[in-house]
Amino acid sequence: DIVMTQSPSSLTVTAGEKVTMSCKSSQSLLNSGNQKNYLTWYQQKPGQPPKLLIYWASTRESGVPDRFTGSGSGTDFTLTISSVQAEDLAVYYCQNDYSYPRTFGGGTKLEIK
């Protein structure tokens, strides 16, 4: 199984700050046939189900603000929020969408000062 490791487990920032969080996979998520990385990011706000943020490592889902950016390839990935807003309070999860079983990271909890 592909193990997804996220860091940090939590971080506290001030509104307007730039935030980066990491996701590492134990095996490459790169499909050599189409050169797409099958890494997905989700945002889960308190009391809500997860919501799709970014797929193929860097493609923003429709309606997601452009302050959210996904990057990386192979086994190392990053989610960046350019200027954190109060409504970004959530847990962010990465997920292996390359192979079965689909696996999730443990999440990064973002808190706003």
Add this chain to the structure above:
Amino acid sequence: EVKLEESGGGLVQPGGSMKLSCVASGFTFSSYWMSWVRQSPEKGLEWVAEIRLKSDNYATHYAESVKGKFTISRDDSKSRLYLQMNSLRAEDTGIYYCTKTARASFAYWGQGTLVTVSA
């Protein structure tokens, strides 16, 4: 608008069975792979099972932890997804989400239904 609404959760004793249901609307249900994902404080988010299309002979995939215990199925005529859960154990406790595959495996999520396995 895509809507997924789960039902059927509740309290069940260890060793018992339970069947979850998910009704879908806002899209052509029969054209999309569907999955169940569960969440618990102990294990976090965990993919449970996936079912593909009629054209795929309704092929299924399961997490190793539920293989042989859980059965995913669908009724395209009713736009419904099901999860039959047998031999339930405490570690099966959690919120069970119905999800739709689109650009990613879990592009849309329902609000979830809570399953509690306890004596």
